Amino acid sequence: MVGSRSISARVLQVIGNAVLLFGVFLTVMPFLYMISASFKPGNELYTIPFRFFPKNMYIGNYQQLFGQTNFVRWFGNSTFMALGRTALAVVLSLMAAYGFAKFDFRFKNVLFLLLIATLTLPIYVILIPLYSMMIGFGWINSYWALILPFGAQAIGVFLGRQYLLGVPTEMLEAARIDGASEWGIFWRIIVPIAKPVTATMAILFFSAAWKDFIWPLLVINDDSMFPLSLGLPSLIGPYTQEYGILMAGSFMATLPILIIFLIMQRRFIEGIMAGAVKG
Amino acid sequence: MSVQQSPETAPAIRPRTRGGTRSWWSRHEHDIAPYLFILPFFLIYGTFFLYPVISSFILSFYKSVGIGSRTFVGASNYVQLANDPRYLKALVNTTVYTLASVFILSPLALALAMTVRSFLVPSPNMQSFYRIAFFLPNLTSFVVIALMFALIFNKDFGLLNQALAGLGLPKIGWLRDTRFAMPSIVMVAIWTFLGINSLYFLSGLQAIPEEINEAASIDGATRPQTFWHVTLPLLRPTILFVVVQAVIFSYQSFDLPYLLTAGGPSDATLTLAMYLYQTGFSRFNMGYAAAIGYSLAMIAIIVSIFQFGLFRLWGEE
Structure with missing residues (x-):
């Protein structure tokens, strides 16, 4: 040039x-x-x-969106669902990741292989038994159904393990010699060290939960329990063609993710990209 | 950190000797700890994932309509799938959609990544501007995307038809015409996934050392030659990854077509996942729906194995 x-x-x-x-x-x-x-x-x-x-x-x-529809409630439901899933999945993933990265135990390899093998299975495989289970537990139209089944994310274990493999084992040994308990080591050493990968996971889980559509579609049919993904389309009903309200709601539903994105762009992109990395 | 706070304990002295004075727990803590760390995860994973995976597999060999009744029918659900015109229609539709994301979306994403990284965009600020702008659809939920595009595709006042009218072309019923419904959904999918896919390519391109391209141009290679003979071969792992992702996720497509067309008009956009949903949750034909689910899983498994094999043969050199 x-x-x-x-x-x-x-x-x-x-x-x-x-x-x-x-x-x-x-x-x-x-x-x-x-x-x-x-x-x-x-x-x-x-x-x-x-x-x-x-x-x-x-x-x-x-005005209509906030005054005459259940929008605020739906927004709250989406937030609660997304935060609940994220908190649960991050904690469980990180604990399991630590177990796999820094310990030797029987069945370790078998269990890890099991995770790899099931990673590519689409959610559609489990939809029907999981739905029957929710009916059996009486969890239809409950937060339990929205949150608990998504508390264990294999991808989180992978990401966490990958990250924790890089933590020097001597550091943990030193803590053991000083008499720290195993839980103490996890809580006071691993959790602070794992902050970056925790953030990546949190973004990945949160944005997936915020967008989830098919699962709420199955287990929620009560308007007051709708997350936004069900609430918004319900505004186009037989009685309304109010696209203005619909677009106002869509904009409001996108805004929080947009704000999080603008605050932490790089990590956000990392988090979303990590979501597709399998195996 | 609290770890380094006790200088009196020299690292050589190990108080962890198996002494009789220490409690049972402190003697066995280290051996038991890993099980306790993985236990909560596997409780949830086992209950809400592994158990349904197995239960669904068993269910796929039963005729089970509604709640309660169950008759073992062997592989007949799977045999029926092979002769079910709606299933085959859904399979064809989903395959078309998948081919579009492999042969239209992925090359487009590669072209975008190449352009953004090339001399055409010299300033890093512009590069990150493009990166962010094309990433925006990934922040948006499928519901919002579908609502926006339903409006844009609207036959009477939608933006797209207004643009056509401006060019003197007739109106098109984008989502209501069997010829245009699937292409419309493909367009929305390209809009949605172009950014993230080009990001994968960008990170693949970043891994290629700049010196290699320079060496090629010093040796007299033109830009197209460098692209075909240097960049593309080095990008193989990324290409493989993007294509496999595209195939796996496209075969599972549900949200966008469901929200935009609900499978219509006359099943022109019915996908496999949507057929599963209709079979299981509108007609409550649970056994058959489980079989559809496993046919989807088979596709994902085959593609993954294929990826693994191809990767060893072709991806890493």
């Missing part, structure tokens, strides 16, 4: 960036459409041609 090539390189750069920016436009456009629609009264949405900026900022959709 020196000398005579620099001009053609410059031209290519402009073209390349124009194409990329068009891609960005296509990516962002649906979000802008959503936000724009959420500030329009119902009838203005159907006007042709589409105008991005509403004639005047209409906040009626938000």
